[in-house]
Amino acid sequence: MAEPELPIFAGEADLATLYTTLKRTFREAKLATPDLDARLLVVETLNVTTAQLIANPRLAIPAALVGELEVRARERLAGRSIGRILGRRAFWSLDLRVSDATLEPRPETETVVELALTVLQPPDRAAAIADLGVGSGAILLAVLTERPAAFGVGVDISLGCLVQARRNAERHGLAARAAFVAANFGAALGARFDLVVSNPPYVSTGTIATLDRTVREFDPRLALDGGADGLDAYRTVFAHAEAILAPAGTLIVEIDPAAADAVTGEAARHRLEVVSMANDLNGVPRAMSLRRGDG
Known part of the structure; x- marks a missing residue:
């Protein structure tokens, strides 16, 4: 004993x-x-x-x-992180509530927000945004905060994530410009969007055991596991992109810096062309913007 x-x-x-x-x-x-x-x-x-x-x-x-x-x-x-212990995490200019159902937002994901804001110009432009795998709402709500004429739809397969994202939208006065849908990435979306963003699970299954304890034991596996090669979720997102992107719409995804070439190749197989890459604060590629090859 x-x-x-x-x-x-x-x-x-x-x-x-x-x-x-x-x-x-x-x-x-x-x-x-x-x-x-x-x-x-x-x-x-x-x-x-x-x-x-x-x-x-x-x-x-x-x-x-x-x-x-x-x-x-x-x-x-x-091994629990400070954010999980306190139940909240700072992201962009937001104080977001997190739960055991949500991935804890991380600073490198702000690179997706920065790239999204360069696409949504001018700042008062009306735009429809979809966030596939919305989690706590971090990316979607950060973009809506900076783009007051935009409307967003957050999609997640986890009901726990959708509850948390909706609560975060309400806390920050964004509920009137955000809707939340239970679905597998873009499968249930019938509309066309000017901007689609996603931070999909991209850790290969065999690598999860090597991650830091705060991640492998406390972040939801659903938000981490990208399959054998880490690309399963990208394949789904890219397959849905053709149906939900407006003709001149942009898709922005977070990537593992080491997988940039692999993600680019997978995008090409779905007729998506890389427009730009953005580095995070560590100087490595973290976000990729793409458009339909026929756009």
Whole structure:
């Protein structure tokens, strides 16, 4: 029988001690960003500001909040990300709620948004947008925030994702310009769209076991697994593109930088031509825009 874990905080209940102890614990556990993780958990859980960590270090913390911080710290040590623990993640200019059903939005996906905004010009242009595999709503809602005359449809096979995306749209005042549909990518869409965006699952099945623990154990497998070669979802998206893209419409997909050539080849088999590629902040290809070869 395993011995019970010792408490992290051992009854200490002033702000400075809790913060210092958590930083030390996370450093000893070799987390990638121990100090940042500790600060975020302390600020969010104990309802204090970053300034109070400096100005009021001896602030007494109620036992109930210390217990909640202990629980969240254990979750982080078990591999759950800060975003999943707090139930939200910053993306673009948005504060998005996430759940166990949704992929946690990541900074590199903002490259898709940036490329989409270059397509939707001028900014006041009326446009119809479809997001295939909408997840938390990150890409679609970020684009709608920047393009006030646009209307979007978010599609996902996961009802849990659709619930979360709709809630995020409501939180950010975008519900009137967004609709959500349960379907497999573009299969149920009868309209034509000026812009179609997608961050499809593109991790090859055999590679999932090698991913970071926070991804392989806590992101939904449905949002990760792209099949044996990582291209299954692209094949579906590309097959649907001909029916749902307007004649001069653009399709933008997120890609694995290492798979750029493979995705380009698959697109060509569906009569889609690459218009441009965009690099993420690491300087590697992350988003690809395509148009119909006869467009």
